[in-house]
Amino acid sequence: xxxxxxxAVHSIAAYVHGYAEEKRLLGFRSGCGFVSATxxxxxxxxxxxxxxxxxxxxxxxxxxxxVQTVPAEEFVxxxxxxxxxxxxxxxxxxxxxxxGVRGPEELFIGAAVAWVSSYRPGxxxxxxxxxxxxxx
Amino acid sequence: xxxxxxxxxxxxxxxxxxxTGREAGARVALEALDRAGVEPKRLGLTIVSNAFGIAEHQxxxxxxxxxxxxIPEVPSFTVESACSSSSAALHEAFxxxxxxxxxxxxxxxxxxxxHLDTLAATSYFATGADYTFESQxxxxxxxxxxxIANAHSQKYGTTPEQLxxxxxxxxxxxxxxxxxxFQKEISLxxxxxxxxxxxxxxxxxxxxxxxxxxxxxxxxxxALPRPAAEPLVIRASARAGDIGDxxxxxxxTSLSATRRAADAAFQRAGIERREVQFLExxxxxxxxxxxxxxxxxxxxxxxxxxxxxxxxxxxDGRLPVNPxxxxxxxxxxxxxxxxxxxxxxxxxxxxxxxxxxxxxxxxALTHNVGATGSSCSVHLFSRR
Numbered sequence: 001x002x003x004x005x006x007x008a009v010h011s012i013a014a015y016v017h018g019y020a021e022e023k024r025l026l027g028f029r030s031g032c033g034f035v036s037a038t039x040x041x042x043x044x045x046x047x048x049x050x051x052x053x054x055x056x057x058x059x060x061x062x063x064x065x066x067v068q069t070v071p072a073e074e075f076v077x078x079x080x081x082x083x084x085x086x087x088x089x090x091x092x093x094x095x096x097x098x099x100g101v102r103g104p105e106e107l108f109i110g111a112a113v114a115w116v117s118s119y120r121p122g123x124x125x126x127x128x129x130x131x132x133x134x135x136x
Numbered sequence: 137x138x139x140x141x142x143x144x145x146x147x148x149x150x151x152x153x154x155x156t157g158r159e160a161g162a163r164v165a166l167e168a169l170d171r172a173g174v175e176p177k178r179l180g181l182t183i184v185s186n187a188f189g190i191a192e193h194q195x196x197x198x199x200x201x202x203x204x205x206x207i208p209e210v211p212s213f214t215v216e217s218a219c220s221s222s223s224a225a226l227h228e229a230f231x232x233x234x235x236x237x238x239x240x241x242x243x244x245x246x247x248x249x250x251h252l253d254t255l256a257a258t259s260y261f262a263t264g265a266d267y268t269f270e271s272q273x274x275x276x277x278x279x280x281x282x283x284i285a286n287a288h289s290q291k292y293g294t295t296p297e298q299l300x301x302x303x304x305x306x307x308x309x310x311x312x313x314x315x316x317x318f319q320k321e322i323s324l325x326x327x328x329x330x331x332x333x334x335x336x337x338x339x340x341x342x343x344x345x346x347x348x349x350x351x352x353x354x355x356x357x358x359a360l361p362r363p364a365a366e367p368l369v370i371r372a373s374a375r376a377g378d379i380g381d382x383x384x385x386x387x388x389t390s391l392s393a394t395r396r397a398a399d400a401a402f403q404r405a406g407i408e409r410r411e412v413q414f415l416e417x418x419x420x421x422x423x424x425x426x427x428x429x430x431x432x433x434x435x436x437x438x439x440x441x442x443x444x445x446x447x448x449x450x451x452d453g454r455l456p457v458n459p460x461x462x463x464x465x466x467x468x469x470x471x472x473x474x475x476x477x478x479x480x481x482x483x484x485x486x487x488x489x490x491x492x493x494x495x496x497x498x499x500a501l502t503h504n505v506g507a508t509g510s511s512c513s514v515h516l517f518s519r520r
Contacts, residue, residue, distance in 0.1 A: 016268070038266070038381050038383075038384055044379045044384060063287070063383075064284070064287040064388050065283065066279050066285075066334045066335050067335045069334065069335075070276065070334065071276070072259075072262060072272075072275060072276050073258070078274075083274040083275050083282075085388065093383040094383065095269065095273045097274035103335065104286075122273050123273050
């Protein structure tokens, strides 16, 4: 995570511009230590205003997953695919999708994943460990 | 605050409606008023929930409903809280009546989505989540609850058979409910053979898209000296919220809004959990019922998955849960579901529940969730 001193970015458009044009995952770190990849004006955990803009690494481990056979509207030509909650290595969580995952046996909680700098929309991740043993 | 009752409640059969939501809402409203013995003219306010009214090209539907009920002069407003819309409306009605601002308030919730295809209906539902940070990353509502089920399974060992037991139980109850969308029992084998929607959730883990309407009449005790039916005393009406996105919450296996709303409700009511005799909880997906029973405080974390399989939560079990069939079998017309839970409590406490009547119906709890737990209502009811 690249920490900056600027106040957090207070526009969803800037987040989306970051994904699509700058290949950058924007987020914020709160004074309480909470890291979020979701837009907000105040920290949803502590309620304070001291949010600092951060660029998130996009690297982490799967905290929860599902393989969607029935897709979301924008993913109608991609099913089945995985929707994942990713625990980022710097803390905080982000969500995204992994194409080509046909069943839950192909993915596991704890798997290492990384953002592939793609936004279609949909933050696309790729699997970096193929088994729980690889994941350490 | 003054003592406040649900004096009447009614719903139609959930499923597919030929008529518009506005027509169905007016019909169930009149039936609920008749059950209460309250003329429309006595209403001081109507509160309407119709989250996806735009799917019928209709907003600001309250005045139309009031006009149909012969009370165009009565004020009305709409409450939207995703799947907890009409329980949020009930909370507002309670505040108005208990606080002395109205003698009688009508709550009506209705939804009609059956004219849309599955993809369109799924997309409407998805707007209740965070469109930018969840839905556009690939999540549907089944997908979001599937991540909860996946994390719950990892943490507590929850099995597909335990999820299936919830579906089997609620279908067994729905089979006895003439209001239910699905009035057929299913076996565990049928459940396990059903197609995967979002792993680990199968088709039979998911509530259906339903049309439907339900209405509740809320009155001050002093305004109704001779109620036409046995009223439900609203012992507590509590609401709580949580971070909108599941992934930003501390826990992926628990809904803190449920915990906080339940704690507030029990504290305000002065009721212990062991006094509650049956529950209607938000089971939009089977995992939701399991998590609800843990967060409401009836089972320790990780222990509720066994309750469906061992019969504890069956209609004749120690703690009947969703005797109506729940959202799972009775159906889930988004804005009608919270009010319909109260209809079930009303029918149970008035011995109108037929073959699904629970053994003891003196104290009951309803639990209604908006989206994935960012909104929650808990109500406690008792007989006089």
